[in-house]
Amino acid sequence: MSATMSAPSSTSSTSPAASSAPALFDLDWRRIGKWGGLCAFAIALISLIGMPVGLDRRTIIEGRLSLGYLALIWLPLLFGYVVSKRVVLEGVDTPDPGARDVLAGLCTGLLAGLGPLLLILGIDNFNLRKPLVNWSPQLLELLTFGRDIGYGIGAWLAICAVLGMLGSTMHVLPKDVRRVVSIVTFGLLFISVLEAAIDDLSEGFGLEGLTDAMYAKRGGLTVKYSIILVVVLGVLAVVTKGRVKGATNHYRGLKGAERKRASVLLFAGVAVLCIVLPMFLGKIMNELLANVGLFLLLALGLNIVVGLAGILDLGYVAFFAVGGYTTAVLTSAESPFFAPELHFGFALIVVVLIAGLTGLVIGAPVIRMRGDYLAIVTLGFGEIIRLLFMSDWLKPYFGGAQGITNVPHVDLGFAVVKGTDPRSVFYMILVFCVLAIYVSWRLQGSRLGRAWMAIREDEQVAEAMGINTVNTKLMAFVVGAMMAALSGAILAAKVGSVFPNSFMILVSIIILVVVIVGGMGNILGVMVGSFVLIGVLGGPRQPGLLQEFQSYKLLIYGALLVFMMLQRPEGLVPSARRSQELHQEEFLQDVWLKGEDHEEEEAAEEAAAEEEAEATAEGTGDPA
Amino acid sequence: MTATINRRSARRVSKVDRFLTLIRVFLVGLIVVGILAFLAQQFAPNNPFTRWRNPDAMGLSADQFKGLLMSGLSQGAMYGLIALGYSMVYGVLGFINFAHGEVFMAGAMTGFIASEKFNASGLWESNFLLCLVLIVLMAIGISTLMAVLMERVAYRPLRNSPRLIPLITSIGVSFFIQNAVMGLFGPATKSYPQLPEWLAKQRSILTFEIAGTKILVLVVAAVSMAGLWFLVERTKTGKAMRAVAEDKEIASLMGINVNRIIVTTFAVGGAMAGVAGILWGLLFRSVTHMTGFLPGIKAFTAAVVGGIGNLGGAMAGGIALGSAESIAPLVILEPLGVPGVSQLKDAVAFTVLVLVLLFKPTGLFGERLSSEDRA
Amino acid sequence: MTHLLEIRDLKVTFGGLDALSGLNFHIDEGEIVSVIGPNGAGKTTFFNTISGLVEATEGDILFEDESILGLEPHQVTDLGIARTFQNVRLFPNMTILENVMVSQHCRTHQQIFGTLFQTKAFKKEEREIRERSEAVLGFFGSRLVGYRMEQPAFVLSYANRRRLEIARAMATQPRLLLLDEPVAGMNPMETAELTGLIGRLRSEWGFTIVMIEHDMRVVRDVSDRVVVLDHGVPIAQGSYDEVSTNPDVIEAYLGRPVESKA
Numbered sequence A: 001m002s003a004t005m006s007a008p009s010s011t012s013s014t015s016p017a018a019s020s021a022p023a024l025f026d027l028d029w030r031r032i033g034k035w036g037g038l039c040a041f042a043i044a045l046i047s048l049i050g051m052p053v054g055l056d057r058r059t060i061i062e063g064r065l066s067l068g069y070l071a072l073i074w075l076p077l078l079f080g081y082v083v084s085k086r087v088v089l090e091g092v093d094t095p096d097p098g099a100r101d102v103l104a105g106l107c108t109g110l111l112a113g114l115g116p117l118l119l120i121l122g123i124d125n126f127n128l129r130k131p132l133v134n135w136s137p138q139l140l141e142l143l144t145f146g147r148d149i150g151y152g153i154g155a156w157l158a159i160c161a162v163l164g165m166l167g168s169t170m171h172v173l174p175k176d177v178r179r180v181v182s183i184v185t186f187g188l189l190f191i192s193v194l195e196a197a198i199d200d201l202s203e204g205f206g207l208e209g210l211t212d213a214m215y216a217k218r219g220g221l222t223v224k225y226s227i228i229l230v231v232v233l234g235v236l237a238v239v240t241k242g243r244v245k246g247a248t249n250h251y252r253g254l255k256g257a258e259r260k261r262a263s264v265l266l267f268a269g270v271a272v273l274c275i276v277l278p279m280f281l282g283k284i285m286n287e288l289l290a291n292v293g294l295f296l297l298l299a300l301g302l303n304i305v306v307g308l309a310g311i312l313d314l315g316y317v318a319f320f321a322v323g324g325y326t327t328a329v330l331t332s333a334e335s336p337f338f339a340p341e342l343h344f345g346f347a348l349i350v351v352v353l354i355a356g357l358t359g360l361v362i363g364a365p366v367i368r369m370r371g372d373y374l375a376i377v378t379l380g381f382g383e384i385i386r387l388l389f390m391s392d393w394l395k396p397y398f399g400g401a402q403g404i405t406n407v408p409h410v411d412l413g414f415a416v417v418k419g420t421d422p423r424s425v426f427y428m429i430l431v432f433c434v435l436a437i438y439v440s441w442r443l444q445g446s447r448l449g450r451a452w453m454a455i456r457e458d459e460q461v462a463e464a465m466g467i468n469t470v471n472t473k474l475m476a477f478v479v480g481a482m483m484a485a486l487s488g489a490i491l492a493a494k495v496g497s498v499f500p501n502s503f504m505i506l507v508s509i510i511i512l513v514v515v516i517v518g519g520m521g522n523i524l525g526v527m528v529g530s531f532v533l534i535g536v537l538g539g540p541r542q543p544g545l546l547q548e549f550q551s552y553k554l555l556i557y558g559a560l561l562v563f564m565m566l567q568r569p570e571g572l573v574p575s576a577r578r579s580q581e582l583h584q585e586e587f588l589q590d591v592w593l594k595g596e597d598h599e600e601e602e603a604a605e606e607a608a609a610e611e612e613a614e615a616t617a618e619g620t621g622d623p624a
Numbered sequence B: 001m002t003a004t005i006n007r008r009s010a011r012r013v014s015k016v017d018r019f020l021t022l023i024r025v026f027l028v029g030l031i032v033v034g035i036l037a038f039l040a041q042q043f044a045p046n047n048p049f050t051r052w053r054n055p056d057a058m059g060l061s062a063d064q065f066k067g068l069l070m071s072g073l074s075q076g077a078m079y080g081l082i083a084l085g086y087s088m089v090y091g092v093l094g095f096i097n098f099a100h101g102e103v104f105m106a107g108a109m110t111g112f113i114a115s116e117k118f119n120a121s122g123l124w125e126s127n128f129l130l131c132l133v134l135i136v137l138m139a140i141g142i143s144t145l146m147a148v149l150m151e152r153v154a155y156r157p158l159r160n161s162p163r164l165i166p167l168i169t170s171i172g173v174s175f176f177i178q179n180a181v182m183g184l185f186g187p188a189t190k191s192y193p194q195l196p197e198w199l200a201k202q203r204s205i206l207t208f209e210i211a212g213t214k215i216l217v218l219v220v221a222a223v224s225m226a227g228l229w230f231l232v233e234r235t236k237t238g239k240a241m242r243a244v245a246e247d248k249e250i251a252s253l254m255g256i257n258v259n260r261i262i263v264t265t266f267a268v269g270g271a272m273a274g275v276a277g278i279l280w281g282l283l284f285r286s287v288t289h290m291t292g293f294l295p296g297i298k299a300f301t302a303a304v305v306g307g308i309g310n311l312g313g314a315m316a317g318g319i320a321l322g323s324a325e326s327i328a329p330l331v332i333l334e335p336l337g338v339p340g341v342s343q344l345k346d347a348v349a350f351t352v353l354v355l356v357l358l359f360k361p362t363g364l365f366g367e368r369l370s371s372e373d374r375a
Numbered sequence C: 001m002t003h004l005l006e007i008r009d010l011k012v013t014f015g016g017l018d019a020l021s022g023l024n025f026h027i028d029e030g031e032i033v034s035v036i037g038p039n040g041a042g043k044t045t046f047f048n049t050i051s052g053l054v055e056a057t058e059g060d061i062l063f064e065d066e067s068i069l070g071l072e073p074h075q076v077t078d079l080g081i082a083r084t085f086q087n088v089r090l091f092p093n094m095t096i097l098e099n100v101m102v103s104q105h106c107r108t109h110q111q112i113f114g115t116l117f118q119t120k121a122f123k124k125e126e127r128e129i130r131e132r133s134e135a136v137l138g139f140f141g142s143r144l145v146g147y148r149m150e151q152p153a154f155v156l157s158y159a160n161r162r163r164l165e166i167a168r169a170m171a172t173q174p175r176l177l178l179l180d181e182p183v184a185g186m187n188p189m190e191t192a193e194l195t196g197l198i199g200r201l202r203s204e205w206g207f208t209i210v211m212i213e214h215d216m217r218v219v220r221d222v223s224d225r226v227v228v229l230d231h232g233v234p235i236a237q238g239s240y241d242e243v244s245t246n247p248d249v250i251e252a253y254l255g256r257p258v259e260s261k262a
Helices: A029-049 A051-055 A067-083 A099-112 A114-125 A137-143 A149-172 A175-193 A195-205 A208-214 A223-239 A243-253 A256-280 A283-308 A317-331 A344-366 A371-390 A422-444 A447-457 A459-464 A469-495 A505-518 A523-537 A547-551 A553-567 A576-582 A584-620 B015-043 B062-093 B100-121 B128-158 B164-185 B212-234 B236-246 B248-253 B258-284 B293-306 B311-336 B341-359 C043-050 C073-079 C096-107 C112-117 C120-138 C146-150 C158-171 C188-203 C216-222 C240-244 C247-254
Strands: A059-061 B202-205 B208-211 C005-014 C017-027 C032-036 C058-063 C081-083 C176-180 C208-212 C225-230 C233-238
Touching (some): A029 A051, A029 A099, A029 A114, A051 A067, A051 A137, A059 A067, A067 A099, A099 A149, A114 A137, A114 A149, A195 A208, A195 A256, A195 A283, A243 A256, A256 A283, A256 A422, A283 A422, A283 A447, A283 A469, A283 A505, A317 A344, A317 A371, A317 A469, A317 A505, A344 A371, A344 A469, A344 B015, A344 B341, A371 A505, A371 B164, A371 B293, A422 A447, A422 A469, A422 A523, A422 C112, A447 A459, A447 A469, A447 C096, A459 A469, A459 C073, A505 A553, A505 B164, A547 A553, A553 B128, A553 B164, B015 B311, B015 B341, B062 B100, B062 B208, B062 B212, B062 B236, B062 B293, B062 B311, B100 B164, B100 B258, B100 B293, B128 B164, B128 B258, B202 B212, B212 B236, B212 B258, B212 B311, B236 B258, B248 B258, B293 B311, B311 B341, C017 C225, C017 C233, C032 C043, C032 C188, C043 C081, C043 C176, C043 C208, C073 C081, C073 C096, C081 C158, C096 C158, C112 C120, C120 C158, C158 C176, C158 C188, C188 C208, C188 C216, C225 C240, C225 C247, C233 C240, C233 C247
Parallel strands (some): C032 C208, C032 C225, C081 C176, C176 C208
Antiparallel strands (some): B202 B208, C005 C058, C225 C233
16 A cells, blocks of 8 residues: 555656656656566466466457457556556645556556466477466467467567556546546446347347347357447447436435435336346346345345344355255155145245244354354354255255255245246245345344444444343344345245255355445445346356356455455445445545535634633632 | 453353353263263173164274274374464464465475376386475475465455454455466366375384374474474564564564564464475375365364464364364264264364354463454 | 442452452442542443443442342443443444434334334334434534534544543433543643533433543542542542542652652
C-alpha cells in the first residue's frame, strides 16, 4: 500500500503550476520490473495449469479471439493498469498521468512478454511433460498461433507490450472515455459469454433471426456483429452517462411514502421478471437458474450467520445434509429403516424442526469459543456428519455411500414439481428464496438484527449492554441452520436422491466465497454474488453457464477469495455501512469535508453550550 | 489498562453447561465401556459383551496391536512436524494458516517429481542415500519458499485486520494452491518409486515388528525436533521468535525486526512441513493434490491438543493423535459393535478435535500466546 | 431495602495479586459517590467485578438486597446496573442511533415472530425504542441528534464519543450507573458541562451514580461522598473535604516526604 508514484526526478520543482514534468525515461524501473516479472510468471503459470488450451474451444469473437487467449491477454492489460496506478494524497504533488505512464505500461508489457517467450523456447527444447501435464505440443501450438517459434515470440512480445500500454493508457484517458471503454469491453464480453442464455431467451421471444446472425455457427460473435455491438454499446454508454448514479441517488434520497412506493414498484418489477422470464427460457437455462436459486438460499442463511452475527461457520454444509437426508428418509419409499413416505409438505415441517434442533445441538457447545476455533470445530462437525452419513455403520438408516434414492416428486395438487421439469423446480425455489429474502431483510432491521451487529462489533461490550450473547448467537446459528436445511430438502426433491458426497466441505467454502464476494451482511450483494459465481462459473459440482471452466472454477474461487479479502473485503455490492467500516479513513475524510456545511451551525451551538456550561460551573459553586 | 477483560464462566449453571456435562459423561462412558468390551473380548470369550460383537470383527492379536501402535506413532510423528508450523504461526500472528497443509503437500509433490527424475536416471537405485538427501533439501526449499510467499502476498497486508479475515484468506490460498497443483501436475495419483529393500524391510526392535521406513520417519522427526528446539531455545533468532510471539509491539521496541522474524517463523514451519511431506511420500508412496487437506486439519488438531503455541506440545499432540487414530477404531468402536470401523478413522480425528476444543481448548500442555491473541 | 448497592469484604485476586481486598462499600438511592485513588488502585477492577466481567474471590455484592455474585454481565445489566468503559468502547460501525437502540435490548421483548409478521406490538416497540433513544441523546444538547444520528459512531469526536458512551448506559434504564472516568481527556469547557450533566442525571433522571474520577474538581463539585482506594484497599471514606485533607490519602498520591538526615 505504498504511495505509488513514479520516481520524482531531481529537477522537478514543488510548485504545482509550473512543475517541470520529470523526464520521459525517468521511470520507476523497480516497479516495472516487479510487475512485469509477476505478469510473466502469471502468464506462464496460467498456461501450465492448462487454461489456455482447455478454454480454447470457446470462441469469443469468431476467428479472432478465443477464451483461451483471453485467459492470457487480460494479464498484461491488468498489470499495465496496476503499474501506473497511483494514490493521490492530499497535499502531495503528484504529476498528472501522461506519456511516462504509457511508457511504463509498455515496458511492463514487454517484460511480461518474456513469460510466453521462455515458455515457448522451453517447450520447444525440453520435455518436462512428466511432471507438468500441460507442457505439451498443444500449448506450443497455441502459443505460437500455429506458426513457428520466431513468430510466436515476436507476437507475444508485441501483444504484451501493446496491452500493457493500453492498460496504462486507461489512466491517461479522461474519466468519461474510460467509462465508455469499460462498458464497451465488458459489454461485448458478456454478450459473447452469455451466448447460451441469450440464444435461449431469443428462442423464447421468437427472435432467433437476430441471434443467428449475431453468433457464428461454432460459437462466438461474428466479426460483423462485434463491430455493430461496439458501436451500439458505445452509444449506450454515452447516453446513459450519470443516469444510473443519478437514479440510485434519487432512490436513496426518497423518504417516507414516496420511498415506499418506489420500493414496491421496484420489487414488483423484479418479481414480474422472475416469474415471466423462465417461461421464455429453455430447459438448460431453467436448470441453471434453479441451481443458482438453491445456492442463493444457502447463501442467505450463511449471510445471517457470518454477515450479521459474525460467526464463521465452516461446517454449514452439515445442515444442508441434515435437511436433505431428513427429507429423503421421510419421503422416499426406499428409505432403509424408516419409510413413512410423507408428503413433501409435512416433511418440510419436520425438516425445519430437526434443523433447529441440530443447530442447537451443534451450536450450544461451540458458541462460546473464539472465532477461529469455532470455524475449525464447525468444520470438524461438518466432516463428522458427512462421514457418519456415509458410514457402513449407519447404512441401515441412511444408505451408506449409495445414499437414498427414489425421493418422489413434489405433488402440490395444482402442479407437480419434478426434477425433469426445471421450470417448476425454479418456481418452487423462487418461492423459498423470496421467503428467505424477506426473513433476512426483516431480521436485519429489528432488535435481533441490531443485537447481532453489536455482538459482531464487540462481544464483551454487547454483553455489558444487556444482550445475552450466548442465546443471541445461538439464534443466528439456528436460523441459518433452518435455511440450509430447507435448501437440502429442495435438493433432495429436485435430484430425487441424496448422496453423502453432495455434502462436502467444498460446499461450505463455496457458499462462503459467494457471501464474501457479494458482500457480507448485504442481501442484494449475496444475490449478485450467487448469480455471478454460481451462474457463470458453476457450483461445487454443477457446471455454470461457462462449462469450460469446470476444471478451473475452484482455482478461480480460491483466487477470488484471496483477492476480495485483500482488496475489497466489503464485497462487490457493498452495503453503505460495510463500505464505511472497511475504508474508515476515507469515509472520515468525506464526513469531515461534508461536515463543513454544518460547521457554522455547530460553532454557534458550541458557543451557546459553552456559555451555559460556564454559567452552570459558577452556579454549582465552588465551596472553597 | 488492557482492553481485554478476563472472564470466567458464570457461577450459575446454565442449560448449555448442563448439556456439555452430559456430553462429557456420555463420552467418558463410551470410551470406558468400549475399552472394557475390548479387553473382555480379548481375554474372556464368554463375557457379557459378546452380544455386541460384530461377527465380522477381527479382534486384535498382540502383534496386530503393536503394528497399529507403530503405524500410529509414525503417522503421528508426521502430524507433529506439520503441527509445528500451525503452532508457530498461531503463536506469532494469532491466526490459523489454513494453507499450511498445502505447504506440506508441496513438499511431498516436490519429492515425487525429484524422485521420479532420479529414478528415471538410475540414481535412485544406485545411490539412494544421496537421492534422499537431495529430495529432502529440495522439498524443504520449495515448502519454505511457498510458506514465505504466502506470508508476503496474502497475510502481510492483513496484519492489522480483525482475526477472521486472515483465516478466510488462508482458506482461499489453500484452495488456490490445491487446484493450481492439480492444474499443473494433473489429478492422477502420483507414486514414489520403490524404496530399496534395506530400508523398507521389517525389523525387530524389542519385540516390535516395525518397517524400516517407519523407523526412518521417527528418526527424522526426532532429529528435526531437536534441531528446532536448538533453534528456538539456544539461538538469538529463536529468542527473538519467542519475544515476538509474546508481544509484537514490545519486541519491535526492543530492536527486533518483527517482519523478518515473522518470515523466519513461516520459513521454519514450512521447512518442517516439507520434511513431513517427504516422509509421507516415502511411507505411503502416493501423493495427490488433495494430500494436504486431511493431514492439515489433523495436524491443527494436534497443535491444539498439545497447546497452541507450544512446540513440544505440538509434537506430543501429533503423536497422541496419530496413535489414537490408529487404535481407537479397533479398540473402542469395534468392540461396541460398530461395523466398518476403518472408515471412521478420520471421524476419530475430527471427534478428538471437537472434544479438545470444547473441553480443553488450552490443550494438554497449555498454550503459549500473547495476551492480545488470547482474547 | 437497606442500601441500593452493598459490598461486603470484597476480595478479588488475580494470580497471586490482590487487586481488591477487604472492600466494604454501600450506596443509597439518589447518591453520587466518587471512587478515587492512584493508578492501579483497583478502581476499574471494582467496576468490572460489580458488572460481572470479573469473578470475585471472596465477599459478596448485594444489589437491592440480593446477591449478584456470579451473574453474567447481561444479567447484571438486566437487574439495573449500567456502566461505561474507561477506554470508550462504542460499536464503531453502527450508527449513533443504533448504538443507543441496541442498549435497550434487555428492556424490550420482541422476538422473531413479531419481526417477521410486523405485528402492531413490534411496531409499537420499535417506535418506543426510537423515542427513548432520541430522548437520551437529546440530553446532550444538539450534538448527537438530527443528521448525526444516522452516522456511524466512528466519526464522532472524542468528547462526543464519551457522551455517547454515557447515553448508551442511560438507555439501558438502570437504577445504578457506574461511570468510569467520564471526563478523561476532555477540555475544561467540556468537563464543566459534563459535571453539570452528571448532577442532572441524578436530579432529572433519578440515577444513582458511582463514578471513578481523577479530576478532583469534578469530584468536589458533584459527589456526596468519596471513597479512596489504594492498592485495592479502601483507605478513606467521607465527604470530599474530609478525604482531601486526610494524610493517608495525600501520602497515597504523593508519597511520604523523604526523612531528612540527622
